[in-house]
Amino acid sequence: MCRRFFVDRPVVGECARLEGSEAEHLIRVLRAKVDDEVVLFDGSGAEFPARVVTIGRSHAELRVLERSWVDRELSPPLVLAVALPKGDRQRWLVEKAVELGVAQLVPLVTKRGVAQPVDRALDRLRRAVVEASKQCGRNRLMEISSPQTLAECFAAAPLGCQRWLAHPCASAQPLRELLQQVTHDPLLAAVGPEGGFTDDEIAAAGPECQLVTLGPRILRIETVALAVASGVALLRQAVA
């Protein structure tokens, strides 16, 4: 993967400008020179080979050489709704979710959740989305939505969307059985806090949600989320 930079406004026409941390990365970290070639992306799904034209103290101007649509997204799309873990486990979860192709991460507000998602934390996580996208080659940014309850999140899911709820219990179906059912429906998978979802939360999620279990070991929140994302990314994606 060549050097990639995120432009926070749509790239239109032949000129693009890098500012802030992206310019910092280009100028101070990579010590780019005029005429160096890099790749820009703006989250639209396209990427733009571009040449450095001018380098200022805290910005750079580039000439866009080409617009190419390179799709590295999961299909069908996967939405992960997660009761965020604490500390750097949050950042790690976000980085891995981006790498694995998750389309949207919904921070869940749950009764037993330990980390209530505040705006400042979410902004940090959105920055982590950009960093991970630069590294893994995605040209669309994983959306980190505003915090929702399980009921709100499931109610907002599109018609025909499959709904999974990671909840180890007698009536839960092993994830591998679900993964082996090929489908092209979008998928929403919810992962609860360490203490699990309450019965009320599960009831409010609605009857069409499928309880799933991942096996005999007790997995941490981020491990459940990433195992589900890995399973979906490796098995369900229409394109490899």
Add this chain to the structure above:
Amino acid sequence: MCRRFFVDRPVVGECARLEGSEAEHLIRVLRAKVDDEVVLFDGSGAEFPARVVTIGRSHAELRVLERSWVDRELSPPLVLAVALPKGDRQRWLVEKAVELGVAQLVPLVTKRGVAQPVDRALDRLRRAVVEASKQCGRNRLMEISSPQTLAECFAAAPLGCQRWLAHPCASAQPLRELLQQVTHDPLLAAVGPEGGFTDDEIAAAGPECQLVTLGPRILRIETVALAVASGVALLRQAVA
């Protein structure tokens, strides 16, 4: 999962003793009292409900109430051979590999690897194995072997063991195709450094190794390792 403690010598008979960091955890962190019940494990595959009998300044004596064999291992076993990433990512990789049921982690010595595995680092990682095993309920410890080259590691694999090499290239097979082939053979999966394995390293791995690709995104070392482990844990395990 109730409070679990690791005993670093085989539990035999009805007395057990906790010392060092495990005693610290029991006495200072959980503030256990005489007659409290906990679960001990010694890495043999069994777990031992036990009652606290005496609490000293830096040790505790317990009475073993029962020996129960509780298998939370993957079957067939999975060995991950990984060119260790840097810093925290090593610890993350180990923690998640334990949670996902990996039987053995082989630190790979590779031409392009950034973190050459030294003894002190490996000892820290072995401590992380114990911590993760306490949390996830495994009664066997994931082995962290001595560092090996890819050739040494593949040569040491048992007869009939499947050999996968994560190496995105034209001739690589999508991982999901391999995961869909049900088998009961043990599996060895190797993950290279950021720069990838060299052609010489791949050639030395031998003709029976299967090159695999995980899809269109550039995944970090630990993400490849965990995605493979998740795929195997979710799809290939004989028991859920």
